[in-house]
Amino acid sequence: MTTTLITGANRGLGFETARRLIEAGHTVYIGARDPQRGKQAAADLGAHYLPLDVTSDESVDAAAEQLDTLDVLINNAGIPGPRKDARDFTAEDFHQVFDLNVYGPVRMIRRFLPLLERSANPVIVNVSSGLGSIAAAVNPDAVATVPVWVPTPAYGASKAALNMLTVQYARQLPNLRINVVDPGYTATDFNGRSGYQTIEEGADIIVRLATIATDGPTAEYLSLHGTVPW
Template sequence: MTTTLITGANKGLGYETARRLIEEGHTVWMGSRDEQRGRTAAAALGGRFVQLDVTDDTSVADAARTISGEGGLDVLINNAGIHGRVADATELTAADAREVYETNVVGVVRMTSAFIPVLRDSSTPTVVNVSSGMGSFATVLNPERLESQLVMPLYQSSKAAVTMLTVQYAKALPEMRVNAVDPGYTKTDFNDGGGAFTVQEGADPIVDLAMREGSGPTGTVIDREGVLPF
């Protein structure tokens, strides 16, 4: 049986991904900063709750010890992310940048570093990083794409960093499958229910990567249509 950990799993794409993977037979650890919300979400789906704040070294280390002690891990899904302060680019501050990068970028590094030893005990070690087409040069410079109309420097640059981290981890960890995913503009609390895709559609490529059982390419970025140019 495949064991999967999802960060930020108490709502939105993380919750939907957990639901789908549990239906497919995965044992799913649902990470959440808020214990009450996390436990409620896990109980609703039949998942396993783990308290997890990706911005906190101790929280991440404790989660790694817990999951390792309970049988290990096969799939890590780095889903937790924030858009940070939305403001004119000229008004953004260094503090704004630190807040976004601490969760979206440093959080991925912190999680990956902590769970590499756990994943190495798996026969199908897999890392899925939830990135965004908003961090793709090819996409944001394509006038036919919605992403080209948005100006969110901190969020968009953080997702470009996530994609590059994915490629570099894939090169450094050839024994693992490390890929990133663009869910697309999905209707969640993250964007106040806006978006072109349902949360079920947004979760499609995440579930795809999580269910490849250690096979397939590594170092790629995909969306619902296939490989996304970077």
């Protein structure tokens, strides 16, 4: 039985990914900091609720103490941050976004790595965005699955950082399959349901990378359309 933990899985892409992986036979833990929403989502799916705030070392430590095994970690929790003129951004704006979108996965990997390294097929999937592609941002002709010039510099910078973080971990941990994915511009509460993909379509690449074998890809940036330019 494959044991999977998904952060921020009480709605949207995380919820749909959990549903699909349960259908595939995984034992799924939903990490959520809101107990009411987390418990309800777990009950609706037939998953397990795990109290988890990825911005808190204490919360991540407590969550890890509740698991004896882990095969797949999906770092899905994230926030978009403010959308405003570049002149108005503050360091605190960036700090809040990076604390969840970058430092959160760092906390999770550090604390859950001992469990993953005991797995016969350990996998980490970091959920990024096309807005984290520097190549797409500087080249309007580059393949991208979301509009490049969206005024969310804190979010884009955090996802670019997550992409590099993924490669660094993958190179140092060759026994794990560690990849970063761009789900595409998906209609979720995250973007006011303005995306052109369905949640089912957006979750496809996450599920695909969460179910790879030991000879599967690692250190790659992938979408349903193939490799995303870094």
